[in-house]
Amino acid sequence: MIRVRARLVKRTAAAGALLVLLSGLALWGLERADRAYPPPLDASREMSREVVDRDGQLLRAYTTEDGYWRLPVDLEGVDPDYIKMLIAYEDRRFFTHLGVDPLAMLRAAGQFLANGGRIVSGGSTITMQVARLIEPRAKRSLPAKLRQMARAFQIERRLDKREILQLYLTLAPYGGNLEGVRAASLAWFGRDPNKLSLSQSALLVALPQAPEARRPDRNRDAAEKARNRVLERMREAGLIPPSEIVRASAATIPDGRRAMPDLAAHLADRALGAQPDDRKVVLTVDRTLQARLENLARETAPRLGPKLSLAMVLADGRSGKILASVGSTGHLDAARAGAIDMTRAVRSPGSTLKPFIYGLAFEDAIADPQTLIDDAPADFAGYRPRNFDRGYAGEVSLVEALQMSLNVPAVRLLEAVGPHRLLSRFRRGGIELDLPPGGAPGLAIGLGGAGVSLRDLVQLYTSFVNDGTALVLTDGAAGSFGLGDEPDIRSRQPVLDKQASWRVGDILAGVDAPQNSPRVAIAYKTGTSYGYRDAWAIGFDGRYVLGVWVGRADAAPVPGMSGIATAAPLLFDAFVRTGIKPVAFASAPPGLVVRARRDLPFALRKFGSGGETGGMSASASTPPRIVYPPQGARVALNARGPGRLTPLVIKLQGGAGPYRLIANGAPVQRPSRRKIINWIPDGPGASNLTVMDAEGRAASVSVFIDAE
Template sequence: MRRWARRMVACTAGVLLLAVVLDRVFPLPLPDPTTGSTVVLARDGTPLRAFPDESGLWRYPVTPEDVSPLYLDALLTYEDRWFHHHPGVNPGSMLRAVGQAIWHRRTISGGSTLSMQVARILEPHSRTPWGKVHQMLRALQLEAHLDKRQILGLYLTYAPFGGTIQGVEAASWAYLGKSARHLSHAEAALLAVLPQSPSRLRPDRHAARAQVARDKVLRRMATLGRWSEAVTRDAMLENVAARALEPPMQAALLAERLAQAAPQRRVIATTIDRELQAAMETRVSTYLGRLPERTSAAVLVVDNSTLETLAYVGSGAFGDPTRLGHVDMIQAVRSPGSTLKPFLYALAIEDGLIHSESLLIDAPQAFGDYRPGNFDLAFNGPVAAADALRLSLNVPAVDLLDRVGPSRFAARLSHAGANLQFPRGADPNLALILGGTGTRLEDLVGAYAAFNRRGLAGAVRYTIDTPLVERRLMDEGAAWIVRDILEANGQPGVQRETFDPGRRARMAWKTGTSFGYRDAWAIGSTRAYTVGVWIGRPDGTPMPGQYGAITALPLLLQANDSLPRRAADATPPVPPPNVAQVDICWPLGLPLDPARPQLCHKKRTAWILDGATPPTLPERDAAQWSSPLLNVRVDARTNQRLTGDCRAPRETLRAIARWPALAQPWLDADLRRRSSLPPRRAGCVDDGLEQTLSLRIDGVRDGATLMRAPGSATAPRLALRALGVQGRVRWLVDGRLAADLDSAKPFEHEYTASGEHTVTALAAGGSYARVDFLVSQ
């Protein structure tokens, strides 16, 4: 008895030793996780896009937790009810299969367990008795190395479903157009049976056969009591329809970008919100129908709290060659137009150069050889900083950049992640604030998020494992002030005082248009999200008449309507501690002084930073005015100005607030009177405070009426001359720049519109003249 026992122990030990040796000599052929197809997932784990492996196979790695419980129930009940109890081989099933084969003289069932099927998938073998033995040994080996969940995961990922499709998730998207997480009873039964004969049962080719096989599974589920008769009866009513294979194709350009950046990664988990992505793609596709041919568009939506990307539409129509749909415009370098202006105003506020209502001058100016003009060629004269930003006026922005410094401004943006690109060898210059540089939509969005992130900008994140990188772009208070300015832009169709956060989140937005109508931009930021929109042609050809406000802004507002509402959107704006409101006065820009009301020509309520109230910026040409605030002695009886040694029996000291010289042509008579000097008393020496106004316009009388000649189809035409000055003279017609001529040349212009007209001549030295006349047709 002992001898027999010793022999049994020795035999068992020998078998185990042999098993260990065979296991080492013939290791499991597990798939290499670094090879195969790549799948890019949304934040909820559903595939956005997959890329086949070198063999052209489509496969989405999944785990049992990633698929519907209905599918697992149907699979295990139909294929291997004892999966969780056998060691890889089920002797009962094998004996039953052999008995059925002998009785029916043909194979009725294979007796293979799910573990054996996985073994055959990983290492195909011949359908011979030896092949079956090989399959069983591999199944036992699988069970020795992996747990049941891992084995089931291999089946879910690598099971054949016809053609180049492997795994239940790929099959679900290809045949059903949905994730395997969301299967009905009928769909679960269909996918459970397909691997038995994937080519013969392919529903896209043999729908009738597939339905018969599916119904067999449903009847089995009812017979075994897993599903009720009512459920299976209803499931059988669903038809299996033949349909073209439709793999998921959302955020296609982002998926391609991430797959190329990490070619060794098989699963890439993004931050994309699948439902929002679908909504944005639909918005863009629909919107492009109203735009010119060959137009593309890009939309990027970012969560302000985390800088995670929720929607990424890189082109207007992916795969459309007429729109160059393969070009990802989110990472393309394009001219930003005026979209950089908010950062400049924030930096100027932070530097203490301006407050929100500082007096700026929108008038023709020369900055060396650079003479910027506005988009509509009109000028507005004196404007508040907030209005200059909202109206996107060019001259005030260039003036501010000249004072801040273009190199410093570009460096601040670059430090925060918004890199500006210039031609090789070129330095930042004043033209950059009007779009004379290049940047990316993703960089702009990361920077605009700073307005709702307490001044912190950062790199936009695309994957779950990308770390948050943020840097300070502007002071928190400056960011709050500029955001308030941009929010006051309002939104078409929504009155600010009746704003409903449940309908549309309040958005601080800015548009931009590059030179030649090549790029139309609209960037906006709510409390919760930042959205960037670009529209144009990827090849850089112009789109005449298409610009930010009419082309990109409507799509931005539609995107805002699609965003989920958050509590942050309804939060009332509360300024940070270093921001306050004060009443300031033009033209000095200083707080209202009740003791000297004559200095306050216009009162405005301004946001100030750190308690500082910067005065109106000094004029660029200091020779034009000696000081914006003058204190002059005046003869109290005659109201004449006293200079030098001149004396009067009764004198008074009068304070006079002077408007900048460039603002003078836009001032009305009362403002000009209040800022003008009292006349100098005869005999007093010249104090150099009087402005030289020698320029006058010759060729039409002020207040004249022009009429078309009787019987003539030609509109009235004038040839005007600027007398009393030398050099360049800029001519404005109704506030719009019409010509920049040498003073010796006449200004000729035709007046086709009836009504009142104003012609203004501006000399380089600051002198000006204007005439008003009426045109009657």
């Protein structure tokens, strides 16, 4: 008996050892198979590329290479009630099973047998459905189901439950070329899935089971019945009150697909081209502002006339960030060449550069806003500018000349300050004008005789909200600073000094709004290019700068079009349409003195450049010139005592005495007929020196004084 028991023990031990060995071999084999044939999770993750605004709101999305809208999904961006409904309907034990739910499989098999081979409910878990989505099979079969079960176990080993759920919400089909709950929510309801109604949630739960048969745009009845079945299941489970079920069941099913967000198309295309490896690109654009200006562009298009387009750029002048950029009336508007981004097209700016000419004249102290100037026929070495209306205003103040955008006074001032110097100031603002063949700047650039883009003009005008310093515009795409960075303007040279910039802005703020336009507290300047090809209006308040261009993309003339009549009303409408609360203009900078004409020095009461041969008599002498110190010189002076330096010797040539020296905008001594002037600086640092002769002609240099 003892021997028999011993044999049984040995046999049992041997069998147990064999079972353990076989189990170990099986597990080893499964492990090897799992490693050798992993689920193709990475292959399933090609997503649509998207461009979003500064707050992460979708501006524009693009289909995948295979033509699907497949937008990535973050669980935090999906309505939690929808997720609860999905799990309750599709996979109640999702958070507890290991990929396969045996109870659900037995229930589905029993219902199948009890109903004569008709499928009543499926036994697939959400994990098994993910397995089917990453490895689609044309036909349902027992081997295919077994493969899904094996893949489900593999997926559960590699991903946690949140990742599996997120993958399902990204890949599930919702009809047509829609994959993922985010694309479906945008297409069927025109909203992101973070705030779905009960009816919408139920429909999105039902669609993936039969996405083509239940498409709302093709079979509304089937979609409605499927939605109501989901709602009824929620009622039976006690998850939703009956009153809410009744209300949701009565909600209307959408009868068509909505267009995907398609804002800032020109910016988006350029941004993705600049960052080809990025799936998501973040722009500085504000989605709400962009949508409002694009709506204005579309509404305005029929009133503009055939083939005319428009462009708008709105920038935060204190940061340089573009808040909205409208490149045309619509990028699909072929009749108006809408595919061309006219914010970047180089066109003649008309009179929009005039404010900078006046600013230079104020900075050089060769003129004051109240200085009189002649608007009369003039000949500048063969160049004979005329006003837009072909008439002349006679003697006017510089304030009036700029506000009326008179051409002859602007050319007189440009001759005095010099076209080369004006271009150098534009370069300080990061802008290079497109000059005519030969490249030599002439007086015509002051009236639009050069090329510039709307975006560059807006960049230049940011100087008026930054004490004269222009900020390089950025939209957040590659090659520019990021959304959280701020430009360092301290190291940049200003386009105009603070006082000159403020004076110009103050003058432009006094220009009347166009007739029948809303009253908005902005300063603005208009322009019309040669041949009526371009109409411009650039406006700003204490912070924001908005530019408007109207014209034909092919640069054909448009008789009757002008900046004041065509572009300016759009500028005012756009400012109102944005809903931005106007920001007050900055107060006058310290030290600036606003004087009446009677209080001006004699030489500033009336301007005379002396270079023209018509309208005003030309001087027989040459204009004055500062031969020492040269422009940009760094001069070392000895200190006489605390706060006192030895005089700087200023040497002149040409001109007609007596000469008046103006340092940093203020006269510093009585006029002198000598061509050598001694000036004692207040202290070390940068200084602007201007010498004006008896005929009002001036010469200026900028120097830096060092104390030894």
